Amino acid sequence: MDQRILEFIGDLRRAEIRISPSEALDALAASAEVGLGDRETFKATLAATLIKEFRDQPTFDRLFNLYFLDLEALGEGLKKALGPEDPRVQDLLDDLMADENMELDELTELLMRGQGSEMEMAIRSGGQNAGLERLMYFLQVGFFSRRISDKFDWSAIEGDLERIMKALEQRGLDPGQLARIRNYLELRLEAFKRMIRQHVERELERRAYRQGEKLTREVLADKPLFALTPDEISQMKSVVARLARKIKDALALRQRQEHKGRLDSRRTTRKSLQYGGVPMEIFLKRRHREKPKLITICDVSDSVRNASRFMLQLVWSLQECFSRVRSYVFVSEIAEVTQAFNTYPVERAIEWALKGAPVDYHCRSDFGFAFSQFTKTELDSLDRKTTILMLGDARNNYNDPQAWALRLIRERVKGIIWLNPEGQWGWGIGDSVMPLYAPSCDFVRECRTIGQLGEVVDNLVHHWWRRGR
Amino acid sequence: MFESVEEVQQRFRDARYIASRRVSTVVFLAARMGRPVLIEGPAGVGKTELAKTLSEITARPLIRLQCYEGLDEGKALYEWKYAKQLLYTQLLRDRIGELIADAPSLPDAVAKIAGQEDAFFSYRFLSPRPLLAAIQAEQPVVLLVDEIDKAEPEFEAFLLEVLSDFQVSVPELGTVRAKHIPLVVLTSNNARELSDGLKRRCLHLFIDFPAPADELQIIRLKVPEVPEQLARAVVSAVQKIRAMDLRKLPSVSESLDWARSLVILNARELDPGIVESTLTMLVKHEKDLERVKGSLDKVLAE
Numbered sequence: 001m002d003q004r005i006l007e008f009i010g011d012l013r014r015a016e017i018r019i020s021p022s023e024a025l026d027a028l029a030a031s032a033e034v035g036l037g038d039r040e041t042f043k044a045t046l047a048a049t050l051i052k053e054f055r056d057q058p059t060f061d062r063l064f065n066l067y068f069l070d071l072e073a074l075g076e077g078l079k080k081a082l083g084p085e086d087p088r089v090q091d092l093l094d095d096l097m098a099d100e101n102m103e104l105d106e107l108t109e110l111l112m113r114g115q116g117s118e119m120e121m122a123i124r125s126g127g128q129n130a131g132l133e134r135l136m137y138f139l140q141v142g143f144f145s146r147r148i149s150d151k152f153d154w155s156a157i158e159g160d161l162e163r164i165m166k167a168l169e170q171r172g173l174d175p176g177q178l179a180r181i182r183n184y185l186e187l188r189l190e191a192f193k194r195m196i197r198q199h200v201e202r203e204l205e206r207r208a209y210r211q212g213e214k215l216t217r218e219v220l221a222d223k224p225l226f227a228l229t230p231d232e233i234s235q236m237k238s239v240v241a242r243l244a245r246k247i248k249d250a251l252a253l254r255q256r257q258e259h260k261g262r263l264d265s266r267r268t269t270r271k272s273l274q275y276g277g278v279p280m281e282i283f284l285k286r287r288h289r290e291k292p293k294l295i296t297i298c299d300v301s302d303s304v305r306n307a308s309r310f311m312l313q314l315v316w317s318l319q320e321c322f323s324r325v326r327s328y329v330f331v332s333e334i335a336e337v338t339q340a341f342n343t344y345p346v347e348r349a350i351e352w353a354l355k356g357a358p359v360d361y362h363c364r365s366d367f368g369f370a371f372s373q374f375t376k377t378e379l380d381s382l383d384r385k386t387t388i389l390m391l392g393d394a395r396n397n398y399n400d401p402q403a404w405a406l407r408l409i410r411e412r413v414k415g416i417i418w419l420n421p422e423g424q425w426g427w428g429i430g431d432s433v434m435p436l437y438a439p440s441c442d443f444v445r446e447c448r449t450i451g452q453l454g455e456v457v458d459n460l461v462h463h464w465w466r467r468g469r
Numbered sequence: 470m471f472e473s474v475e476e477v478q479q480r481f482r483d484a485r486y487i488a489s490r491r492v493s494t495v496v497f498l499a500a501r502m503g504r505p506v507l508i509e510g511p512a513g514v515g516k517t518e519l520a521k522t523l524s525e526i527t528a529r530p531l532i533r534l535q536c537y538e539g540l541d542e543g544k545a546l547y548e549w550k551y552a553k554q555l556l557y558t559q560l561l562r563d564r565i566g567e568l569i570a571d572a573p574s575l576p577d578a579v580a581k582i583a584g585q586e587d588a589f590f591s592y593r594f595l596s597p598r599p600l601l602a603a604i605q606a607e608q609p610v611v612l613l614v615d616e617i618d619k620a621e622p623e624f625e626a627f628l629l630e631v632l633s634d635f636q637v638s639v640p641e642l643g644t645v646r647a648k649h650i651p652l653v654v655l656t657s658n659n660a661r662e663l664s665d666g667l668k669r670r671c672l673h674l675f676i677d678f679p680a681p682a683d684e685l686q687i688i689r690l691k692v693p694e695v696p697e698q699l700a701r702a703v704v705s706a707v708q709k710i711r712a713m714d715l716r717k718l719p720s721v722s723e724s725l726d727w728a729r730s731l732v733i734l735n736a737r738e739l740d741p742g743i744v745e746s747t748l749t750m751l752v753k754h755e756k757d758l759e760r761v762k763g764s765l766d767k768v769l770a771e
Contacts, residue, residue, distance in 0.1 A: 020669050026502075030672075033501045034474060034494065041474050044494035052668035054509065054659075054675050245662060280551045343756075345714070 001036065002028055008067045009050065011206065015063065017056045023049055039068070055238075066206045089184050092177075096167060107152050108160040111188050119192060123199045126151040135204055145197045161185055224448045225306040225421055233306065236450060237347070240310050243454045244317035247461055292414070293385050294322045297374070299392030300329045300354050301365045307421035309350055310450060311391050314457055316346045321461055323385075332366035332399075333359040334373050367394060367433070368402030375405045382412035389460075390441070393422040394434040401433040406440040415442035419456060423448060470500045470527060485690050486515070486522040487683055495674045496523065505632050505653035507617075507671035512658050513720020514676045517615055520654040524611035529652065532606070533613045534599035536620035542627050546637060547601045554594045590641045600631055601645065609649035618657040622664060629667050679721060681708050687721060692728045702739045702769075703728050707751065709768045715757040727751045741765055 009024050027049040034045050043064055051060045110119055130147040134140075165182060173181075228236060267283040274280075296315055298308035312327060319325050319341075326338045335357045340349040355361070388409065410416050418441045420427065420434060427434035438444050445456050471477045474490070474497045481488035481496075488496070496519075499506045508516045524531035534545055558565070568585070572578040597605060603612040617625065631637055635647035655671065657663060679687060685704045688695060695703070707724040719727075727750040736743050745762060752758050761768065 018665070023669055026504075026672075030498050030502060033498060038474070038490075040490045041494045044491040045498060047491070048495045048498060048672040048674060052507075052665075052671075052673045057675070248662065275551055275555055278555075348714070 001031070004067070005031060005046070008046075008063065011063055011067075012050065012060065015059050017051070017053075017059060019050055023052075042068070055242075063206075066202070089181050092168070092173075092181065093164075096164065096171075104160050105153055105156040107192075108157050108164075111157070111185065111192065119195060123148065123196050126196075127199060127203070132200070132203055135200065135207060138204065141197065141200050141204060144200045148196050148200065149193060157189070161189075222449050222451050225310065225450070225453075226303060228306055233309070236310065237313065239450060240313050241317060243450070243457075244314055247454075247458050248318060248321065292322055292387055293324045293326075293383070294387055294389060295326045295328065295382075295413075296389045296391070297328045297330065297334070297370075298353075299331070299365055299367075300357075300359075300361065301331045303365075303395070304391065304393050304421045305354055307419070307447060307453070308391055309354060310453055311389070311419065311447075311457075312350050312353065313346060314453065315389065316341055316349070318457070318461065327353065328374070328378075329353050329357050329359060330365075330370035331359055331361055332363050332369045334370040335359045364397040364399075365392070365395060366399040367392060367396050367437070368400045368405065371405035371409065372402050375408050379408065379412060382409065384412075384414050386413045387460075388413055388416045390416060390418045391421070391447070392418075393420055393432070394418075394427070394437055395422070395431050396433045398431050401436050403433075403436045403440065406437055410440045416440060417442060417456075417460065418444040419447040419453070420444060421447055471497050473497070480526045481522060484522045484526045486518065487679070487687050487690065488519070489683070492519065492674065492676065495672050499652060499672055500527075502672075503650045505655060505671045506674055507655045507657065507663070507668065508674045508676060509657045509659055510676035511678065511718065511720065513722045514678055515721055516656040516676060517613065519676075520611060520613040520615075520656070523652065523654065524613075527609075527611065527652070529609050529611045530606070531611045531613060532599050532603045532651075533615060535615045536617050536624070538619055538621065540620045540624055542624070543598075545598050545600045545624070545628075546631075547598055547639060548596050549641065550594045550596055554589065557594075558589065592642070595639065595642070600628075601637060601639075603651045604631075604635060604637060604645055604647045606651070607648065610651045612651045612653045614653065614655040616658060617655045617667075618659060618663060625664050625667055629664070629670060632667075633670055678711060678718070681705070684708070684721065684724065688725065688728050691725050692732065695728050695732050696737065699731060699736065699738060700728065703731065706739060706744070706768050710751065710761055713760065713764070715752070715760065716754045717752075717757065719751045723751050723753075739769055741769065744769065 005027060006024065009019055009027065013019055027046055030045045030049050031042060034041050036042055046064065047057070047060060051057055107122065110122060126148045127144075130144060130151065132144060132148075135144055161182075164185075165178065168178060168181060223232070262285050264283040264285040268279050268281070271281050271283065272279040294315065296312065298312060300308050308329070315325060315327075325341070326336065327341060328334050328336050337349070337353040337357050340352045340357075343349070344352065406416070418434075418437065422432070424446045426432060434444070445452070447453050447456055471480075474493050477497045477500075478488055478490070478493040481493065495506055498504065508519065510516055520533075521531060565582070569578040569581050572581055595601075599612070603610050614628065617628070620628075632653060635650055636644055638644045655667075678684075681704050684707065685700060688700045688703060689697075692700075703724060707719055707727070711718045727747060730747050730750050731739075731743070734743060734747065744765060748758060748761060752761050
């Protein structure tokens with residue numbers, strides 16, 4: 001069984017669940033404690049020792065069912081596949097085996113004794129060197145089934161069966177009985193061949209599952225954002241959530257290292273009075289790192305809406321990294337949507353910002369107008385701790401770019417970072433005014449895929465806000 | 470301590486705690502393997518209660534460490550009573566003088582004082598906090614580290630060290646090793662991602678809101694005076710409210726409170742009037758309250 005659990009752990013790892021060697025050992029030790037008697041208990045045991053994140057639970061459940069449907073359910077299924085056991089025939093065969101001391105092939109013995117789980121084991125070990133790891137498509141099932149069945153020596157089995165029948169004949173059984181026994185053994189042989197095929201099919205299912213999981217994640221992370229289907233968008237949300245958590249975890253680690261500082265002489269002296277002037281307790285000044293303020297400004301016109309969606313999700317999932325986050329959306333008019341994020345959970349707030357904010361969603365993007373409006377109303381609220389994270393393709397529909405407005409904003413803030421969901425080769429071509437805005441920005445990045453978005457934000461959180469503090 | 474998973478389940482039941490198969494399995498494993506259990510889940514699903522019940526059924530005293538922001542090793546492990554130590558040395562100055570009066574030289578005097586070191590550095594001046602108390606305990610205990618997610622990551626790292634060796638070093642006194650491995654239960658509301666190390670060390674248990682049938686059982690068990698009909702209505706209403714998009718979902722303890730208050734008000738069934746006046750027992754945010762009141766007919770529908 002240990003082998004099976006280890007295989008299972010291997011597949012969990014391939015499905016990107018982190019399991020350390022010590023946890024694997026725990027799982028083995030724990031399952032030895034509870035035994036395999038009760039499936040629920042066994043499952044709870046593996047879950048408690050291996051799965052430490054709630055989000056991994058569904059993957060665990062599905063894989064567990066693929067692996068351990070076995071035991072009881074499978075035992076039942078096998079019994080059915082092998083046909084009803086004929087106790088009288090079985091008795092006769094057992095007698096024969098006990099008396100005659102025949103040299104039989106291993107498989108024949110299995111067929112005679114008829115233990116479903118042992119057959120399963122035999123098939124599995126046969127499959128191990130049949131190159132099952134190359135199994136990928138349904139069309140290959142027949143091929144691999146044959147490969148596994150080639151491992152067994154069928155002619156030896158046929159021969160064994162003949163010998164058994166002969167021995168029984170010599171014992172003076174009547175033809176009717178003999179026919180029944182022959183039929184019984186042949187049925188079992190048949191069933192065994194079917195089991196091989198089933199085994200290969202299940203293996204395929206397992207493989208398809210783990211490949212699928214990984215592929216979706218990898219492919220989605222590199223797919224241009226504008227090309228995502230609604231279905232993919234909903235899958236993406238969990239990818240972005242994962243990303244946010246990763247960035248946050250790394251940040252927590254860094255904050256831990258920042259706690260030590262210089263001696264706080266004032267507090268140390270004051271405390272020492274309690275001990276007659278002896279500085280018994282030392283206080284250190286905690287270096288206080290001020291959290292940055294962040295303003296996001298998102299173009300929410302059709303062409304870049306997806307990029308805005310994920311950037312908003314990422315930023316708001318990271319909001320505890322900032323002292324304050326404010327968000328604006330625009331097409332040509334600009335409106336603040338921060339309130340929605342303070343009231344609703346992130347997902348709903350994003351939906352609202354993309355569809356329900358008080359701006360006209362159906363006009364053509366006008367960056368210049370949005371910036372000039374922004375300077376009119378919000379300029380006073382900007383300060384040197386604020387960073388502006390701008391997301392847009394800078395396709396201005398030949399409107400006045402009003403680059404002066406962005407320059408004015410830049411003078412008031414710590415920096416402007418522009419994420420452009422359009423490929424770099426398109427900047428400045430056609431109605432793109434990116435080259436006009438770029439000089440006001442501290443840096444401009446292409447951000448076509450989630451992978452790139454993650455890199456940029458990670459970079460910001462770890463480097464941009466570190467400098468100069 | 471426990472012979473089987475079934476026994477765990479039964480004993481929890483006897484102590485009026487409904488433990489699912491999963492919960493019982495994890496408790497059983499923790500007891501067998503001497504591993505800490507990390508329980509995660511939304512507020513008010515009985516995480517702390519589980520630890521309390523565990524201490525009750527194993528007849529082990531419960532030592533509780535409530536975590537909060539700014540909790541440090543000193544507050545969790547032990548405090549050295551400097552003031553008392555200083556006071557003692559001040560008061561005993563004369564005795565110390567006598568002790569070294571006949572010492573012929575300075576090194577002799579130092580040696581004499583060194584001989585008395587135990588008097589100055591002893592448990593007398595140490596006040597144990599929960600962690601040390603759990604390790605020092607003469608009899609096995611249940612240690613509950615509540616809301617570990619509220620403490621800072623450094624503290625978590627420190628706790629991990631304690632939990633893997635069950636020993637701590639007190640610079641003044643040396644290493645204290647646990648006489649018995651305590652049963653450790655950590656709870657977290659997921660306010661913050663816990664470190665991988667801690668998760669690796671612990672058996673992990675996620676407790677979610679109970680299924681309707683389980684919640685009904687819990688209400689019957691904890692508020693036996695509630696009429697069957699009403700109990701069912703309460704469960705159905707609470708489950709529906711939990712399905713709503715609220716800032717804070719009603720916990721099990723809140724639905725128990727609600728059932729209790731309905732009993733006190735002598736309610737026989739849930740009518741809109743009584744629900745509206747008692748809803749604050751269940752829903753604690755102003756905005757949530759408005760929303761639930763807005764769809765009261767849906768919540769109360771059979």
